[in-house]
Amino acid sequence: MTNRHDLRAATAQAFVIPSGQNALENDHRVARKPAKSGVCRLKQLRDTQKETRMLPWVVLRKSMCAAALGVIVASCVACGAEPVDTNSAQELDVDQVFAAEPVAYATETPPPAPQAEENLLDQRQENRIYSLELQLQQLQQRLDSGALNQGRPRSSDVADAVKPKTTYPTAKLTGFFQLDAGWFAQDTNSNALFGNIQDDRGFRRARLAAVGDLADNISYMMEMDFAFPGRPSFMDVWVDVHDVPLFGNVRVGQWRQPFGLDELTSVRELTFFERPTMFAFAPFRQTGIGFHDANEDETITWAASGYGFPTDFFGDSLGDRGYGTAERITGLLIHDEECHRVLHAGFDHAFTIPNNPGLAYRNVPEFGGPFGGPTGTAGDVPFFVNTGIIDADYSNILNAELAGVYESFHWQSEVRYALVNVAGTTVTLPSYYVQAGYILTGEVRPYNRTNAVLGRIKPNHPFHRCGGWGAWEVAARYSYIDLQPAAPFSAGGAGLLAGQPPGGHLNDMTVGLNWYLHANLKVQFQYVRAMLANTVSSSSTDIIGIRTQMDF
Template sequence: MSKTKTVGSFMIIRRIATLLFLFASIGLVRTSFGQEAYVETDVERRLLSMESEIELLRNELAAAKTVGSAPYHEASYSTPAEEARWVINTNAGLPPCPPAATYPTVKVSGFFHLDTDWFDQNQANIATVGDIQDGSGFRRSRLGVNGNVAENVNYNMEYDFAVSQARFTDVWVNFSEVALLGNVRIGRWRQPFGMDELTSVRELPFLERSLLFSMSPFRQTGIGFYDNSEGENMTWAASVIRYQTDNFGNTAGDNGGYGFVGRYTMLPIYQDDGERLVHLGADYFYVDPSLNTTRFASQPEIQIVDSTGFQGNILSSVPPFIDTGVVPTNHVSSYRLEAAAAYGRFYVQSEAQWLQLDQLGGPNQTIEAAYIQGRYILTGEKLPYNRKTGVFGGITPFHDVKPCYGGIGAWEVTARWSYADFNGAWVGANAGPGRQLNDATLGLNWYVNKFTKFQFNYIHAMLNDPTLGDSHANIFAARCQLAF
C-alpha cells in the first residue's frame, strides 16, 4: 500500500478510536452518577450521532483499503472531487505538436505577355522619331521559383526569356522578424520607389507603366529593409544599392557606384475593408553612377519588347519619344509624391516626380513628370489594397468564363494622362534632344479568370520637340496575359 493510502487509513482508525472512547466515557458517567446525572434526551441523541459517524468511518476505511480512494489529511476532510484538483496526472501526455515543416519549400510561378501594336503617326511625328512599324512580340516571358528555406527565411528567383538572352528579374533572399528592422532583403529586386513601379506587372491596369517609370532606379542589386506599423496604417522601406547594375545584377567601377532609396506611405483613411481609403506616400533616391554617365529615356507608354529604362540600354522596336541622351553625371537625386483613393469600385492614383541631375562639365538640370489614372470595375469586383506594401493588387472575377456554365469574367475600364518634360541644356557628345511628351490613354481590361486576362489600350501621344515643334501619334495595342 502506498504512503498516501496508509496515512489515510490511520486517520480513519484514530477517529474511530476517539469516538469509541467518548462512547465508553458517557456510559461510565451514566453508571457512576445514576439516572440523575444522565439527561436522557441529550445523551441518547449524542450516542446515536456517534454510532452513525462510526459506521460511516468504517465504510470509508473499507473503501480506502479496497479501492484506494483519495487521501485524508489531518487538518481537513476533502471529497474525492475536491482532492482531484490537487493531484497531478503524471501519465497524461502533452498536446500533440503539429508536424514540423520540411525545408526547403519550392513553388513554381510564371507568366507571359504577348502584345500586338498598331501605329498611326502624322508626318511631323515621323520626321521627329522615325516611321514606327506595327509589330507583335512577347513583351515578357518569365519563369521563377520561390519558397522558404527556414521559418523566417524565404527566397525568390525569377528569370525573363522574352529578349534575345535570358536575364535576371528578381533574385533575392529575405529574412523576416529581424529585430528593429522587420524584414531584411539581399539581392536584386524592385527598389522601394514609386507606387506604379511596385505594382506587379501582372496587375497593371495598362499595358505599360507611366512615363515616370524611366526616372526610377527600379531593379538594382543591394541590401535593404522594410516593415509596417502594428495597425498596418504605415509602411516604410529603405535600401543601399550598387549603381548601375546590368541585366544580371552585376556592376563594376571604383568611382562611386552606390545609391540610397527610401519610401514611406500612410493610410489616413481606411474604411469598410478598403471600400473607402486614401493612400499618401513619399519617395527619395540618390545615386552616384559608377561610370559617371546616366540616361533617361521613355517610349510613349508602349513597347514591343523590354527595356531597362533607367540604364538606357533600350531593347525595343519603339524608339524613345523623350530622351536626355547619355549625360556625364556626378550624381542624381529625385523626389516623388504619391496619392491614391478608393470609393466603392472607382479607384484613382497619381504621382509626381522631380529629378535633379548634377552634370559633369555642364549646368545642373531638373526634369519632371506626373500622371493621374482612374479605373472603374464594371462587374463589381473589388480591387484589393495590400496594407503591408502600400500598393493595389489584382482583380479576381466573381464568375469565370466557362463553356456551358455561363460567366462573363470581370470587366474594367481605365483612363490615364501622363506628362514628362525632359528638355534641358544637356552636354556631352551623346546628349539627346530632351523633348516634352503628353500621353492620353483609354483602356479596357477583360479578366477571363484569375490567371488569364486581355487588355486593350488606345494611346494618343502628343510630342513637342524644341527644334521640330509639335507632332502626334495614335497607338492601338492589345495584350494576352497568362499568369500562374
C-alpha cells in the same frame, strides 16, 4: 409509479383486512386478483413499499449513467465523429431504463421470497449499470486513441492542421507571360523623326520563378525573363531574412528598389500595358542590400536600400563609383473594408552618384519597353524622349504618392522631380501622371497592405459557359514628362537616333478596356496618343495594342 395517496389507502385497508377485491387494486403495478389471506396482503404491501422506496434511487443511478453517456455521444457528434458502434457494446435502450420491470407477484404464480426478489432486482440493476459503464469506457478509449477524429477536427486539432510541420527548403514554381500586338499610326513629323515604326507582335515578358523558404525566417525568390532577344535576364533574385532586430526584414540581391507606387505594383496587376512616362527617373531593379518593415496592422510601411548603380541585365553593377540609395514610407489613411474605401499616401526618395560617363533619362510612349531600336519585338520601341548622357555629379529624385478606392472606382497619382547636379548647376526635370479605373461588373480593387499598393482584381463570376462573363474594367491615364531642361548638358549617345535632338517633353493620353476572364487570365485593349514636342518639331503617334496575360 405508485403515489402516496394510493399507498396510504392501501395501508389502511390492509390492517382492516377486508374481503373481496385486493387491497392493492389501485396500485397499477399489481394485477387484480383475489387475496388468499390478510397476512399475504400485508406481506405484499410491505414488499411493494420497499420496492417503491428503492425505485427512485435505482432510476437516479440509471439516469446519471444515461446522462453521462449522452454527453460523450453529443461531444463525439459535435466533433464530426461517427456514432458509437452498437455492435461493440450492449445497446442502451432508454425506454427500458425507465420502464419498471413487472412485479413477479402480479402474475398468477406465487411471488418469490422477499430476499430472492430483492437479490433479483439488485442483479438486474447491476447488469444495467455495468453495461453503461462498459460503453463509457469504450467511448473514452476511442477518444484517447483518436478514433473519433474521422469527421470535423476538434478545436484542439486546429492548430496542428493549420501549421503542419514543414521540411525546408521549400520551393514553388510560378510564372507568367504577356503577349502583345501593337499597331502604329504616325504623322509626318513622327515618321521623319523615328522612321516607320513597325507594328509589333511578340512576348513583352515571359518569366519563370522559384519562390520558397530556407527556414521559418528565411525566404527567397529567383526569377528569370526569357522575352529579351537572344538571352535570359535576371529579374528578382534575392533572399530575405525576417525578424531581424531593429531592421525587421533584411534583403540581399537584385529587386525593385523601394521607390514609387506604380514601380512597386506587380506587372501582373498593372492597369495599363506599361508604367507611366515618369518611369524614366526610377532606380527600379538594382543589386544591393536593404530592409523593409511595417507596424503591427500594416497601416504604415517603411523601407530603405543601398545598391550599386547601374545594374545590368545579369545583376552586375557596372563601374567603380556608381552607387545609390532609395527610401520609401507609406501611410494607410483610410481602410474601410466594409464600405470598400481606401486612401493611401506615400513619399519616396532616391539618391544616385553615377559612374562614368554619367546619367541618362529616357522613355517610350507607354507601349513596349525602354530598350531601344526602331524595329523588333514588343520589347523594342524607340525612345520618344531622351536626355542622352549627362555628366552629372549626383541626383536626387523626389516622389509623392496618392491613391484611393471607392467601391468599384479606383485611382492613383504621383508627382516626381529629378534634381540633377551638373557642375554645380541643379537641373530640374518634372513628371507626373493621374489615372483612374472603374470596374463595370461591380468588383472592388483590393489594397495590398504588405507592399502598400493597389492589388489584383479578381472577377466574382469567372468566364464560363454557364453564364459567367468575368470582370470588365474601363480606365484612363494622362502622364507627362519634361526632359528639355537637360538638353544643354547632353553629350549625346544613350540611344539617341540620328537627327533626334536630346530632351523633349512628352504627353501621353491612354484609355483602356480590361477583361478579367479569370483571376489568372486577362485580355487588355489599349489606345495611346503620344504627343511629343522638342526643339525640332512637334509630332503625334497613335498606338493600338492588345495584350493577353496568363499567370500561375
